[in-house]
Amino acid sequence: MKLVSIETTRFRVDGGAMYGVVPKTMWSRHSTPDQNNMVELACRSLLIDTGSHVILIDTGLGNKSNFDDMKHYAPDTRYSLEASLQQAGYTSASVTHVINTHLHFDHCGGNTIKAPNGTLLPAFENANYYLSKAQYQSATHPNRREKASFLVENFLPIAQAGRLTLLENQGEFLPGISLRFFHGHTAGLTAVFITVNEKTLVFAGDMLPAAAFVPMSWISAYDIEPLKVMAEKSAFLEEAVENNYALFLQHDAQHECALLHRTEKGIRVQRTLQLSQW
Numbered sequence: 001m002k003l004v005s006i007e008t009t010r011f012r013v014d015g016g017a018m019y020g021v022v023p024k025t026m027w028s029r030h031s032t033p034d035q036n037n038m039v040e041l042a043c044r045s046l047l048i049d050t051g052s053h054v055i056l057i058d059t060g061l062g063n064k065s066n067f068d069d070m071k072h073y074a075p076d077t078r079y080s081l082e083a084s085l086q087q088a089g090y091t092s093a094s095v096t097h098v099i100n101t102h103l104h105f106d107h108c109g110g111n112t113i114k115a116p117n118g119t120l121l122p123a124f125e126n127a128n129y130y131l132s133k134a135q136y137q138s139a140t141h142p143n144r145r146e147k148a149s150f151l152v153e154n155f156l157p158i159a160q161a162g163r164l165t166l167l168e169n170q171g172e173f174l175p176g177i178s179l180r181f182f183h184g185h186t187a188g189l190t191a192v193f194i195t196v197n198e199k200t201l202v203f204a205g206d207m208l209p210a211a212a213f214v215p216m217s218w219i220s221a222y223d224i225e226p227l228k229v230m231a232e233k234s235a236f237l238e239e240a241v242e243n244n245y246a247l248f249l250q251h252d253a254q255h256e257c258a259l260l261h262r263t264e265k266g267i268r269v270q271r272t273l274q275l276s277q278w
Contacts (some may be wrong), residue, residue: 001048001049001051001170001194001196001214002047002048002049002210003047003048003196003201004046004047004049004088004275005045005046005047005256005274005275006011006044006045006046006047006056006081006084006088006089007043007044007079007084008045008059008060008061008079008080008081008084008110008174009038009043009061009062009063009075009077009079009080009081010040010041010042010043010075010076010078010079010253011041011061011073011074011075011076011106012034012038012039012040013038013039013073014037014038014039014074015028015031015033015038015039016037016042016221017038017220017221017222018031018039018220018221018222019212019218019221020218020219020220020221020223020226021217021219021221022217022218024037026068027218030210030211030212031253033208033229035128038074038148038216038239039253040076040253041106041209041251041253041268042249042250042251042252043060043061043079043083043106043237043250043251044058044248044250044251044256045057045058045060045084045110045242046192046203046248047085047088047090047095048177049090050174050176050177051111053096053097053174054090054094054095054096054097054130055094055095055096055097055098055099055174055177056095056097056099056124056127056144056155057098057099057101057203058099058100058107058108058205058250059081059098059100059107059108059109059110059111059123060081060106060107060110061075061105061106061109061110062081062108062109062110062111062112062113062154063077063080063081063082063110063113064109064112064113064114064120064149064153068076081110087234091202092123092124092125093124093125093126094119094126095124095126095127096126096127096128097127097128097129097130097174098124098127098129098130099129099131099147099173099179099190099192100129100130100131100135100190101132101189101191101192101203101205101206102131102132102135102186102188102189102190102205103131103135103136103138103139103149103150103154103155103207103242104146104149104150104186104206105149105150105151105154107157107205107206108154109154110123111129111155111158111202111248112153112154112155112157112158114224120153120157121157121161122157122158122161122163128163128164128165129158129163129164129165130164130173130190131155131164131165131166131167131168131190132166132167132168132181132187132188132189133166133167133168133188134181134183134187134188135186135187135188135189135190136155136159136164136166137187137188138150138180138186138188139155141222142196145224146224148187152248154262161180164271167179167190173192176194176195176196177192177193177194177195178192178193178272179192179193180193181193182207182224182232182236183225183228183232184207184223184224184225184227184229184231184232184233185205185206185207185220185223185229186206186223186224186232187226189205189206189207189234190205191203191204191205192206192246199246199278200243200244200245200246200247201245201247201248201257201275201278202240202245202246202247202248203249203250204236204248204250205250206220206222206223206228206250206251207232207236208233208236208249209249209250209251209252210249210251210252210253210255211247211252211254211255211269211272212227212252213271214258214260214267214268214269215266216230216233216234216266228248237260237267238267240260240267241260241261241262241267244259245260246258246259246273246278247259247260248275249272254272255272255273256272256273256274256275257272257273257274257275257277258270258271258272258273259271259272259273259278
């Protein structure tokens with residue numbers, strides 16, 4: 001099984017929103033804010049090549065949006081899903097499965113592309129797309145808090161094309177790959193557990209978006225249920241340390257992966273590393 005970190009368009013968000021109630025004097029040690037208090041976020045996807053299947057987890061911001069309308073997010077188009085796939089030796093046609101952790105726009109914008117006539121089409125012509133049923137229901141009947149984060153052009157064309165499978169059960173997805181649902185950041189967020197040579201890498205997405213969020217009190221203001229995040233994170237981190245999981249850090253601008261250990265202050269990052277070093 002081959003794993004490849006796929007960089008997609010980076011963007012910026014308000015540091016206070018990203019780090020919630022954590023004081024700026026603390027979070028600025030991890031993310032340097034610009035003059036507008038915005039911090040850079042990576043937007044990594046993960047490609048898994050099993051030899052029989054090519055699975056892509058999340059698709060980033062995509063390129064069909066008018067970035068002039070997204071200036072407040074300062075998209076950094078030096079990175080792109082298409083270029084990263086090509087650099088890794090793949091094309092859109094290579095991908096057989098797309099797993100969306102959830103449908104906030106920065107995780108699924110690359111699901112669809114716009115044809116010359118304006119029609120929205122699945123971006124991966126040979127792939128089926130997978131998403132938790134709980135998240136789909138949340139996105140199609142959004143609460144006021146999340147409504148602006150769900151852009152129907154990123155997921156309804158997939159469903160209308162008959163290419164979307166809604167998942168109701170956790171467990172094995174393919175040999176060596178299993179899925180689990182979490183509900184604190186958003187309903188039905190899907191984490192992906194990948195086991196290779198008896199080692200497990202976890203794509204936790206926005207449950208643990210960066211190394212800085214490992215301490216229990218570091219909760220983003222984007223999480224819809226902070227207390228649920230803390231409960232889910234506490235249980236997951238105990239499991240991760242017990243089983244020596246590595247974390248794939250989707251939004252960490254500096255680090256791709258992290259290993260954990262137990263300290264007197266609780267579970268903390270032992271060291272960060274590149275995916276190629278895992």
